Amino acid sequence: MTTATLHDVRLSGAASDRNYFNDEYGALSWFLTKDHKRIAILYLISVSVLFVIGGFFAMMMRIELLTPEGDLLTSDTYNKFFTMHGVVMIFFFLIPVIPAVLGNFLLPLQIGAKDLAFPKINLLSWYLYMLAAGIGLIVIVTGGVDTGWTFYTPFSTQYSNTHVFGTTFAGFIAGFSSILTGLNFIVTIHRMRAPGLTWYRLPLFVWALYATSIVMLLATPVLAITLVMLMIERTVGVGFFDPALGGDPVLYQHMFWFYSHPAVYIMILPAMGVASDVVAAFTRKKIFGYRFVAFSSLAIAFLGFLVWAHHLFVAGISVYSAMIFAFLTFFVAVPSAIKVFNWTATLYKASVSWQTPMLYIMGFIGLFTIGGVTGLFLASLGLDIHVTDTYFVVAHFHYVMVGGTVMAYLAGIHYWWPKITGRMYPEWWARLAALLVFVGFNLTFFPQFILGYVGMPRRYHAYAPEFQVLNVLSTAGASVLAVGYMLPIFYLIWSIWNGRPAGKNPWGAVGLEWTTSSPPPKENFHETPVVTWEAYDYPGMMKAMGETQHV
């Protein structure tokens, strides 16, 4: 019997010689590939490049903010930099990063499928992403855009003379890439699971991707419509949002946040999925309250659609609608809290490894918790009036989206790196990077909470002198953070040639992806796996290992 079984952990070291990497050669074999693993690699390279570009803008802003005066950049340049930092990081990095890189690579492997349901559409998604990113880059080099990533009207439609059209068009196209990915994942999860892999046997990463995909599919079209309306108003002068043309600027904000709040969950849900998988693997335990964690993803996806107007508490909504949205916003915090408590409880009586992915995930839980609880400050209506549109908000969403999503992504990329490349990364360097990221992150963003409460508004090129000390601290932290982010780029690339061969399952983790060779063959599994075990069945593995020892 050669059926891949879960329990032959650690037994196999030798990577089989044929894998998705060396199966075909030549540029075309990559650019026309339909293999989800190769497409994931294409995404990995593209989002990494975009991350570096977005990071460059961030670094320039932090250097500018070392002094209260606007001395390094002109105001217009500064405004363009924070806009392009936001646009690049949100639309071209945070939204695609986990689904398109890790999700693409792992979803079929985790459910025992040969590929996604629509491999060609998957490739199309990447091309759409690249088209959008290309337009974005053209905008950047031909003068940029200065509206803020939120494109608020009437500034964006009547007053800005930068490339608003190009940027929103890029966002519009990137949206289709997201929609198609979401559609592909949903169908794949419904139709392509291996025999025996019931819903409750799925890894929580798959549940998270499923919830994310629903949000992508339902919310993104609203963004597309909003951006089209904006483009029409700007070019043809049809009044939707501009009061001079009979429109309403607050309508724009409703429509924009109807997408962009759920988009926060497009960014954080997959991160939570990674966290669940990593916690299980590095504690060798089933996640406590598996079903609660799984359904909390769906609850977040659902409730996430009902809270958009919490971005408008001072923008012009009635007192009563503000109250309704505040009420629902507190509710959406409950499922997130459930997850944090469940991850924590999983550590009890576990076998906790302090390897790099786990370090990142411990960082993730900590930072996400801070990001989450500061959300409660913002949901408390009377307090939001003071802190909204200040650095408090900047700190809050960086804790969620960088402390949360980026930390989890780094955890995931380290966890699955041996599967993706067949090689181990250098553990010592990886731990150092994890530490630098954690320390640098907190030093960068924690002072910003204080800065916001003492009153520094966001998107300020110059500021009052008494805010300087906190800004200098923040910039110092950003330098540490930058080193922490650059390190993995170097040692991960280095490890592709020089890393120790990883073998099938270097972590002793449970999951279908660990039953095939590393890197996996083009068709993922030599034979269709049959699943007979529960998700994260470490006790089962334990028994099996006991048996193998008897042999």
Added chain:
Amino acid sequence: MMVADFPLWPEQASTFAKDVDALYIFLIILTGTVSVGIFLTIFGLAIKYRRRPDNELAQDYEPPKILEVTWIVVPTIIFMGLFVWGSWLYFHLARVPDDALDIYATGKQWMWKFQHPTGQREINTLHVPVNRPIKITMASEDVIHSLFFPYFRTKMDVLPNRYRSMWFQATKTGRFHIFCAEYCGTLHSGMIGWVEVMEPTEYQKWLAGGSEGSMASQGEQLFQKYACNTCHTNDATGRGPVLAGLYGKDVTLSNDTTVKADDNYIRESILNPQAKVVKGFNPIMPTFQGQVSEDDMMKLLAYVKSIGQNTAPATTPAPAGAKGTNP
């Protein structure tokens, strides 16, 4: 001196500040305790159950399911408490006291213009008396701005298409920051200013220096300049309705619905008269969109308001004590 250069806490300079800070401190203590609790638990467990040769595999043990219920129910209850507290503050801010002193503000790229009821105008500085509620009615001439008084713990977005009002009551004299908090273009970070909170007597003295006549009386002049008075006469003979006594009343429209004649209704009546036509009148009023500047609009509004109070005279009552010193 060091402390003044490096504030970790914004000054409390309004009645609202203490209340907001109280909620803030409560939240810091609550969320701080919970967060630190979680960090210590994770750290403690990760050390206690770290992987060792005798602990290669986790124990086959699951904590009791009742925990799950606990950490769903307890946070939900706490969140409801926070919701009530936060909403209570918000309500407090939304309800403007009746005796508030009316000040008008317009935001435009990139300055704040303020006008006092007695007509004084200032740019990027706002003089107000201490211990008296101040109501600011505001609109934008271009994009969205946000009028932010960090030391009063309040802000509100300023919109180009309608009036909004906010209020505060300063509790100490001094100079406090005004910031624009909604990104509005190139010099957004330069759209800043100061509130000068003064003793009431000082404020009266300040008011006395240089005025072009009250806003309402300037509005009355504009009423003639724009020839509004050709249709809106003082008796029912005009082609347009009598505006005296209008402000604050309910108006019946041609489609038999009623609306309250508030700031935004007056504004709309002037900029977009066809939108709501008064019952019994022909829709002949021309639109003044693009002709009346935001400043003039404020004055016209002040005028319509002043004759709406049934007291007929075209001047807003000046704050107590001001009459004698006003020209």
